[in-house]
Amino acid sequence: MSIVVAYSPDPYGRAALAHGAVQAEQRHEDVLVVNATRGDSLVDRRFADDADLARVRQGLDTLGLSASITHEVVDDVAAAVVATAERVQASLVVVGIRPRSPVGKMLLGSVAQRVILDAPCPVLAVKPDGASDEV
Amino acid sequence: MDLLLEGFATALTPENLLYAVIGVLLGTAVGVLPGIGPAMTVALLLPVTYNVSPTSGLILFAGIYYGGMYGGSTTSILLNTPGESSSVVTALEGNKMAKAGRAAQALATAAIGSFVAGTIGTILLVALAPNIADVVVKLGAPSYFAIMVLSLFTVTAVLGSSKLRGLISLALGLAIGLVGTSTGQQRLTFGSPQLADGIDVVVVAVAIFAIGEALWVAAHLRRRPLDIIPVGRPWMSRDDWGRSWKPWLRGTAYGFPFGALPAGGAEVPTFLSYITERRLTKKPEEFGKGAIEGVAGPEAANNASAAGTLVPLLAIGLPTTATAAVILVAMQNYGLQPGPQFMDAEPKLVWGLLASLFVANTLLLVLNLPLAPVWAKLLQIRRPYLYAGILFFASLGAYSVNFQAFDLGLLLCLGLLGLAMRRFGLPVLPLIIGVILGPRLEEQLTTALAISQGDLSTLWSEPVAVVVYVVMALMIVGLVVTGFRRRNKGVTDRIDDNYQEVSM
Numbered sequence: 001m002s003i004v005v006a007y008s009p010d011p012y013g014r015a016a017l018a019h020g021a022v023q024a025e026q027r028h029e030d031v032l033v034v035n036a037t038r039g040d041s042l043v044d045r046r047f048a049d050d051a052d053l054a055r056v057r058q059g060l061d062t063l064g065l066s067a068s069i070t071h072e073v074v075d076d077v078a079a080a081v082v083a084t085a086e087r088v089q090a091s092l093v094v095v096g097i098r099p100r101s102p103v104g105k106m107l108l109g110s111v112a113q114r115v116i117l118d119a120p121c122p123v124l125a126v127k128p129d130g131a132s133d134e135v
Numbered sequence: 136m137d138l139l140l141e142g143f144a145t146a147l148t149p150e151n152l153l154y155a156v157i158g159v160l161l162g163t164a165v166g167v168l169p170g171i172g173p174a175m176t177v178a179l180l181l182p183v184t185y186n187v188s189p190t191s192g193l194i195l196f197a198g199i200y201y202g203g204m205y206g207g208s209t210t211s212i213l214l215n216t217p218g219e220s221s222s223v224v225t226a227l228e229g230n231k232m233a234k235a236g237r238a239a240q241a242l243a244t245a246a247i248g249s250f251v252a253g254t255i256g257t258i259l260l261v262a263l264a265p266n267i268a269d270v271v272v273k274l275g276a277p278s279y280f281a282i283m284v285l286s287l288f289t290v291t292a293v294l295g296s297s298k299l300r301g302l303i304s305l306a307l308g309l310a311i312g313l314v315g316t317s318t319g320q321q322r323l324t325f326g327s328p329q330l331a332d333g334i335d336v337v338v339v340a341v342a343i344f345a346i347g348e349a350l351w352v353a354a355h356l357r358r359r360p361l362d363i364i365p366v367g368r369p370w371m372s373r374d375d376w377g378r379s380w381k382p383w384l385r386g387t388a389y390g391f392p393f394g395a396l397p398a399g400g401a402e403v404p405t406f407l408s409y410i411t412e413r414r415l416t417k418k419p420e421e422f423g424k425g426a427i428e429g430v431a432g433p434e435a436a437n438n439a440s441a442a443g444t445l446v447p448l449l450a451i452g453l454p455t456t457a458t459a460a461v462i463l464v465a466m467q468n469y470g471l472q473p474g475p476q477f478m479d480a481e482p483k484l485v486w487g488l489l490a491s492l493f494v495a496n497t498l499l500l501v502l503n504l505p506l507a508p509v510w511a512k513l514l515q516i517r518r519p520y521l522y523a524g525i526l527f528f529a530s531l532g533a534y535s536v537n538f539q540a541f542d543l544g545l546l547l548c549l550g551l552l553g554l555a556m557r558r559f560g561l562p563v564l565p566l567i568i569g570v571i572l573g574p575r576l577e578e579q580l581t582t583a584l585a586i587s588q589g590d591l592s593t594l595w596s597e598p599v600a601v602v603v604y605v606v607m608a609l610m611i612v613g614l615v616v617t618g619f620r621r622r623n624k625g626v627t628d629r630i631d632d633n634y635q636e637v638s639m
Contacts, residue, residue, distance in 0.1 A: 038517070039356075041360065042168075042214065042361060043214070043363045044360040
């Protein structure tokens, strides 16, 4: 069994990663980090660069976790996370949730919300706090 | 001088100032976004010519043109993807500087260099354009014919990497320009009454620039996002100033004449400026790793050439870049005919426009230095949103020309042509210049032949015409010679690679 972490290179993604790592240690499971983009804008801040993912891998390795990372361009980020969870029969999906303004809610979809609703397994929704930024 | 002061009085009215601000903001925004350039933006905004006064409309378009030249450098430096073809060379050193943590200095030297070059260029434009107009007014139809042929020739064969592709594009443009019954007989109308009036240039420009680009992007919608280099407020140290000011001036010296020649465009002078700076630098080891001279020179050159381009546009009515071509269309929409008599016939408009160029330049410097991080944010806009808006304005623009649905069909067909041209690497500029100059070329030819009663030798009866033909012959010889021995091959290849990424 493994734990899927929906990762983005910001405090929310890092919180998800930190909590995912803690869960994986407790349950003795693998970590599968998913970082994806729709690839329809020139720059996507939630799409990690290679150096950032190398740091993520290094952090997970130091914790002694067996980790794999997917980093790809997909049609739909939420669907990609859910599909990954289904494929590996994940025991848990971890997402970081971010506050959105009323205007933001009107204009933007929520990846976290769709993962929570669609995932085939329990979902851990976490928020960033100062202490959880270790990994 | 009095005329210029009066021009400032026109340019600084609140209404015109507002249009200048909108123009430079819009121009910088589209300059930042690769694939969307000032030419497309002006084409999409052509419908405003129905409501806005000529002076305000042209101030808006000039602001977009200058702003586009500025904006392109931001993307070149931060993303290594040139926003405009004129910023291709900037990416060579600019992106290396940004990767070395000197993005702020690269942006600063680009912005200040553009301001310096734009201001000097505009002063030269103000000094030269009236004098050139006085000379040009004495020329007869044969000379005009020769100058236009030269312009078509240089745009097609000298600029761009492939002569064959340039010629194909030019032939397409001339063919589209032929449609109609302007000579009394039906040409390429296929018996359709809607084609009898010819295809409106607005429809062609919008289709090729906007629809073609939108379809092209739709065909490549999902791409791996690029890594952007974060940047704060641009600034420069004393040392950077010391290394920048000479390249700015040299870049201006390259850019303006190339812009002003009928062989215009910003690609050649930016490239020449880069080569020169690399040769003259005191720190050759920095070139290829992010030398500030390699950003300062080319950025100054491209803005100076933008100013230079307006010389033939205002004095002869000859466009040499895609944006200038579309601005010419806007002038024709207003019923204005740029050319030798233009400056005397419309002094208020022309001098207002020239004064507004100074205003636009200053606005750009003031806006660009603090706003650089905001412009970088534009790159996060999702393409579907962006291009949905472009398609909407494109359809609106094409429909508002004649209010007939037939034009929308034409728009789509020509848009598919634009897509095919991008697919097969055909340059867009020769087509659009061909559509605009083709009919005027024919007009000058028929005038010349009517005066000489059909005697062909009239075409080389004027000294200016002879000189122009000799220049063309020399250029052909030069092209053949350089074709045999290609120098600077390494750099040329890198630049050619970059050009592949950029469309107008």
